[in-house]
Amino acid sequence: MNVDMTAPPARCLPGTETLAVPGSIAPERASPGAANAEIAELQWLSADVIRVVLALPAEKAFEYQPGQYLAIASDDGKHRCFSMAAPPSGGLLELHVRHWPRGAFSHWLAESARIGDRIRIDGPYGNFVWRSQDSAGVILLATGTGIAPIIALLTGTLADPEARAPIRLYWGVRCHVELYRALLLHRWEKQHPRFTFIPVVSRRDDSDSEGPGTMRVQDIALAEIATLRGVDVYASGSPDMVRDARAKFFTRTDFSPDRFFSDAFESADSAAPPEPATQAIALRLRDAAGNRSVPARIGETLLAALKRSGVPLLAVCGGQASCGTCKVDVAPAWHLRLPLASKVERNLLACLPSCKADDRLACQITLTAELDGLEISPSG
Amino acid sequence: MNAVIEQSDLEKVGSAFSEEQMLAMRDKTRAAIHLIASKVRPGMVEEDAVAMAKDILATQGMLRGWHDVYVRFGTNTTKTFGAASDPGIVLGEDDIFFLDIGPVFQQWEGDGGDTFLTGADIEMARSAEDARTLFHVVRKKWKSDGWSGKQLYDFAEGKARDMGWELNLDLSGHRLSDFPHAAIYDGPMATLGFCPSPLLWVLEIHLRHPTRRFGAFYEDMLLDDSYFR
Numbered sequence: 217m218n219v220d221m222t223a224p225p226a227r228c229l230p231g232t233e234t235l236a237v238p239g240s241i242a243p244e245r246a247s248p249g250a251a252n253a254e255i256a257e258l259q260w261l262s263a264d265v266i267r268v269v270l271a272l273p274a275e276k277a278f279e280y281q282p283g284q285y286l287a288i289a290s291d292d293g294k295h296r297c298f299s300m301a302a303p304p305s306g307g308l309l310e311l312h313v314r315h316w317p318r319g320a321f322s323h324w325l326a327e328s329a330r331i332g333d334r335i336r337i338d339g340p341y342g343n344f345v346w347r348s349q350d351s352a353g354v355i356l357l358a359t360g361t362g363i364a365p366i367i368a369l370l371t372g373t374l375a376d377p378e379a380r381a382p383i384r385l386y387w388g389v390r391c392h393v394e395l396y397r398a399l400l401l402h403r404w405e406k407q408h409p410r411f412t413f414i415p416v417v418s419r420r421d422d423s424d425s426e427g428p429g430t431m432r433v434q435d436i437a438l439a440e441i442a443t444l445r446g447v448d449v450y451a452s453g454s455p456d457m458v459r460d461a462r463a464k465f466f467t468r469t470d471f472s473p474d475r476f477f478s479d480a481f482e483s484a485d486s487a488a489p490p491e492p493a494t495q496a497i498a499l500r501l502r503d504a505a506g507n508r509s510v511p512a513r514i515g516e517t518l519l520a521a522l523k524r525s526g527v528p529l530l531a532v533c534g535g536q537a538s539c540g541t542c543k544v545d546v547a548p549a550w551h552l553r554l555p556l557a558s559k560v561e562r563n564l565l566a567c568l569p570s571c572k573a574d575d576r577l578a579c580q581i582t583l584t585a586e587l588d589g590l591e592i593s594p595s596g
Numbered sequence: 597m598n599a600v601i602e603q604s605d606l607e608k609v610g611s612a613f614s615e616e617q618m619l620a621m622r623d624k625t626r627a628a629i630h631l632i633a634s635k636v637r638p639g640m641v642e643e644d645a646v647a648m649a650k651d652i653l654a655t656q657g658m659l660r661g662w663h664d665v666y667v668r669f670g671t672n673t674t675k676t677f678g679a680a681s682d683p684g685i686v687l688g689e690d691d692i693f694f695l696d697i698g699p700v701f702q703q704w705e706g707d708g709g710d711t712f713l714t715g716a717d718i719e720m721a722r723s724a725e726d727a728r729t730l731f732h733v734v735r736k737k738w739k740s741d742g743w744s745g746k747q748l749y750d751f752a753e754g755k756a757r758d759m760g761w762e763l764n765l766d767l768s769g770h771r772l773s774d775f776p777h778a779a780i781y782d783g784p785m786a787t788l789g790f791c792p793s794p795l796l797w798v799l800e801i802h803l804r805h806p807t808r809r810f811g812a813f814y815e816d817m818l819l820d821d822s823y824f825r
Contacts, residue, residue, distance in 0.1 A: 259676070260675075260676050260678055260679040260766065261766060263678045326680070327680065391782055391783070392781065392782060392783025392784070393782050393783050393784065395783065395784075395787060396766070398784075398787045399746070399749065399765050399768070399786055402746055402787065403750070415787075530776060530778065530779065532662050532775075532776045532778045533661065533662060533663050534663075536663070536664040537664075538660070538661040538662070538664045538665070539660060539661060539662055539663075539700070539776070540660055541776065560650070563650070563654055564659060564660060567654065567657065567659045567660050568660060
């Protein structure tokens with residue numbers, strides 16, 4: 217492995233635009249060096265977010281400021297970056313890792329990692345730290361697991377008896393079940409009157425896609441705050457949200473750009489090199505809107521490809537071959553080219569109302585090169 | 597723009613909703629839980645127990661479910677909803693297991709869970725009993741004090757701690773309805789700022805031992821005392 221450890225790893229997106237913050241300071245590194253940490257806890261916080269607690273050797277100090285992140289070195293030579301989700305605490309580091317379907321590291325974590333496994337870490341890195349000791353107010357914007365450094369920041373400032381600034385946290389998720397730290401945040405609201413938590417769920421109706429009027433944390437915050445004079449903004453999560461929030465806050469004449477702090481990140485594995493063209497295939501979808509081509513990737517399920525393209529399949533059970541709501545009608549010419557249905561799938565299809573011979577469960581079909589051109593339609 | 601969640605929004609039901617059918621589905625679900633449990637034996641591998649459970653549900657027209665069939669043995673009883681079981685766990689002679697099923701029968705959803713023992717481990721037995729007890733303590737608070745979902749789970753967490761357990765707050769209640777409730781609201785009860793209405797919500801209690809690797813689970817609909825023997 218040949219890794220330049222003189223500079224902090226890019227925030228998991230090599231080659232991506234650097235979000236330069238006017239007046240930002242150089243990344244802080246309180247305690248340099250690598251360490252071998254041991255997995256002490258693994259816990260699912262939601263259907264696709266894992267809480268990982270790493271324990272450091274007693275002799276290894278790892279001092280960091282809430283809001284900073286560490287880098288995990290993997291066998292494939294990549295570094296994956298995750299924010300600490302809590303302030304320093306007795307040699308334990310808490311991370312929130314989203315399980316990506318094709319993420320090598322997160323998939324290992326979800327499927328194979330065990331308590332006691334060792335992980336090589338380095339850091340801390342980043343300058344997304346608390347700077348609001350004297351501000352008039354604080355706005356926190358988070359999407360998805362971007363809540364992790366925000367919680368670390370909040371833990372620190374809410375414990376400060378001298379801190380007075382009102383804080384409003386807007387946490388954006390796709391659906392309510394992703395608010396995996398809502399209980400903690402509501403508890404803090406009760407304990408700290410100056411803290412307000414506003415969950416923002418982007419999918420209001422029963423469709424699977426974001427329609428017109430989809431709520432964005434930055435838009436809601438800007439609509440609710442009368443003045444931004446002396447207000448600090450911290451944005452953590454998707455690069456799109458961070459860019460959009462920065463652009464919009466900067467248009468406000470009562471906002472000082474040097475009061476905008478950001479931490480943009482997504483799954484490190486989504487920063488993998490673009491797949492070779494041979495890895496992509498196209499499906500032929502026939503639905504009420506007509507016939508259209510749907511891009512798909514070899515190795516993903518038919519369900520994942522259809523949902524990514526906005527096809528409204530409920531998939532209530534999350535792809536566990538339990539609910540049947542991802543049932544699709546496969547064109548007869550393709551039926552024999554699909555892998556055989558498992559006993560689990562066959563049994564479930566048999567008990568579904570109005571199931572036809574050509575129906576299959578989209579969650580049980582893994583796409584291969586041979587399925588390029590697969591013709592399907594949502595099953596009624 | 598208003599991010600406040602309205603009770604009426606979250607407690608909508610579909611066109612097929614019927615109190616009678618939801619209660620009938622509850623009875624079928626609980627009967628299935630006990631039937632499946634009666635056939636679990638020490639020496640079984642968890643995966644085989646899951647397959648057996650699905651076969652039983654299939655015979656009753658309840659193979660379809662709004663969530664997967666969970667039969668958790670031994671250390672897998674610490675796993676939360678959606679987490680994969682460690683494979684190959686064999687049920688011991690002095691062991692614990694729980695069931696969590698969410699079957700769909702025709703147009704109606706059921707959901708239920710309970711914990712069972714194969715031996716006489718005192719702490720395991722206490723965990724199973726305490727999961728049921730805590731469920732009813734919280735349920736009675738819901739009935740007598742009209743607490744919100746948040747208040748109920750805050751209370752449950754403290755009570756569990758007093759009993760010597762850790763409450764898994766990632767299993768913190770949910771809607772139930774004519775299938776699928778997920779199209780109405782798929783979030784937890786524990787974030788609600790209002791008192792959940794009867795028949796529409798499921799109260800979940802998942803306890804974990806603070807040091808040993810096992811847990812206990814109980815869940816049922818939020819209903820008044822007359823629906824429980």
